[in-house]
Amino acid sequence: MTSRGGKRMGAGRPKGTNHYGEPTKPVRIPVSKIDRVLRFVREREDMVPLYGNEVPAGFPSPADDYAEGVLDLNTHLVREPTATFFVRARGDSMIGAGIHDGDLLVVDRSLEATNGKVVIVSINGELTVKRLRKAKGRTWLTPENPDYPPIDFHEQDDTHLWGVVTNVVHSL
Amino acid sequence: MTSRGGKRMGAGRPKGTNHYGEPTKPVRIPVSKIDRVLRFVREREDMVPLYGNEVPAGFPSPADDYAEGVLDLNTHLVREPTATFFVRARGDSMIGAGIHDGDLLVVDRSLEATNGKVVIVSINGELTVKRLRKAKGRTWLTPENPDYPPIDFHEQDDTHLWGVVTNVVHSL
DNA sequence: TTTTTGAATAATGTAACAACATTCAAAAGG
DNA sequence: CCTTTTGAATGTTGTTACATTATTCAAAAA
Numbered sequence: 001m002t003s004r005g006g007k008r009m010g011a012g013r014p015k016g017t018n019h020y021g022e023p024t025k026p027v028r029i030p031v032s033k034i035d036r037v038l039r040f041v042r043e044r045e046d047m048v049p050l051y052g053n054e055v056p057a058g059f060p061s062p063a064d065d066y067a068e069g070v071l072d073l074n075t076h077l078v079r080e081p082t083a084t085f086f087v088r089a090r091g092d093s094m095i096g097a098g099i100h101d102g103d104l105l106v107v108d109r110s111l112e113a114t115n116g117k118v119v120i121v122s123i124n125g126e127l128t129v130k131r132l133r134k135a136k137g138r139t140w141l142t143p144e145n146p147d148y149p150p151i152d153f154h155e156q157d158d159t160h161l162w163g164v165v166t167n168v169v170h171s172l
Numbered sequence: 173m174t175s176r177g178g179k180r181m182g183a184g185r186p187k188g189t190n191h192y193g194e195p196t197k198p199v200r201i202p203v204s205k206i207d208r209v210l211r212f213v214r215e216r217e218d219m220v221p222l223y224g225n226e227v228p229a230g231f232p233s234p235a236d237d238y239a240e241g242v243l244d245l246n247t248h249l250v251r252e253p254t255a256t257f258f259v260r261a262r263g264d265s266m267i268g269a270g271i272h273d274g275d276l277l278v279v280d281r282s283l284e285a286t287n288g289k290v291v292i293v294s295i296n297g298e299l300t301v302k303r304l305r306k307a308k309g310r311t312w313l314t315p316e317n318p319d320y321p322p323i324d325f326h327e328q329d330d331t332h333l334w335g336v337v338t339n340v341v342h343s344l
Numbered sequence: 345t346t347t348t349t350g351a352a353t354a355a356t357g358t359a360a361c362a363a364c365a366t367t368c369a370a371a372a373g374g
Numbered sequence: 375c376c377t378t379t380t381g382a383a384t385g386t387t388g389t390t391a392c393a394t395t396a397t398t399c400a401a402a403a404a
Binding site: 361 | 386401
């Protein structure tokens, strides 16, 4: 074929037409986490739409813009990653606080355990969850269930306060 | 100074002494997500230690090995990212199922709404959460609160079943 | 024996590159 | 004059390459 050459002013792929709509940069990732990272950046795996109580216009297409916003559970529930841990709740002594047997408790060790907070305490090597009550110079650990009695609390060898429960994850 | 040269058999940095304990590879990441990705891979932000009810040996140092394992909330609670959304619960009609006013509900639209499942239904443009009961060829939406009556359910113009509630996140 | 020092080697952030994708307009065809 | 074909022009992308840094070891010095 003969050439069809010549100037092509303004030709070429336009900027910003990539998959993400923004520039990318190579970042070194440990191989075991590459899959997870790619899912996060490519499929916005961690951003799940949040709806209120009205059926939104775009419903039920989560691919559309999320009028009510999106939510990342890790960021939402874990404010201080290095100070946070989970504990599996046992028993029904805190049923009144919405804590059921088997629930996953999100515990933040960086929060101050003030009066009224639900806390994780170890007693004789066992972790337990109770509500902290401070009154008249004394401190009590009170269950949220009338079947159980309050416990007088003071830090000692085998009793330690580990953190404040911020969220309860209940599976159905 | 004179040279101190000569063979150095076995010298050099040993393999596997990198920050992650495993090889890395460059992966192209959109610039706005680089911070988030680096936090994830470097500080294992999303991997929070999970403890049972015994005080573990390494406690309270989350930097140590997690005898009870680690947990990533997104992976744990969101099985099908593209079919999942969140709804904020209103009212106390499902208090018996552990669902309180203001709780965050994780809803999976890919699960089958079988008898006994807690489901999200829209009625007249409003989202509501109820337990599905199927019996004698009929389907009911039953609140988990004796103060509320069951509702006869059948899909029609203004009534639609949106998904199955898999988890309830309750804030304290 | 202990300390100093540079060789040896791996890790790491980023530039560079080759392969691919996309768009435009000149040339060809009608 | 309008439509189709085609290669130039340019951006994107996964991966390689590389210069710099970090780490360890043992020969040489003290």
